[in-house]
Amino acid sequence: MERWEYRTLKFFTKGFFTGGTLDIKEFDNELNAMGSNGWELVSCFDTNQHQGSSKEVICVFKRKK
Structure with a gap:
């Protein structure tokens, strides 16, 4: 069974x-830098700040353990 670890930026x-x-x-x-260390980007989304503008962007990565 494959095992994964995750990291959020x-x-x-x-x-x-x-x-x-x-x-x-x-x-x-x-x-x-994350890609160079074996991390794969699996999701990226933004959060709302004011009238549709973005407050922050959140990226989720995974790699095999």
């Missing part, structure tokens, strides 16, 4: 009035 957006901007360079760097 949370990225906070910036700017309340600008609609919650995500630092794409930081986001890409972190995703690439």
Whole structure:
């Protein structure tokens, strides 16, 4: 039976009035670092802040134990 371990990362957006901007360079760097360590991204979603803007982006990764 395969066993998996999971890890969750949370990225906070910036700017309340600008609609919650995500630092794409930081986001890409972190995703690439996780991938280099054998983690696979299985889900990514955002949470609502105000009138549809994003407060944070949550990413879930898995890899075999």
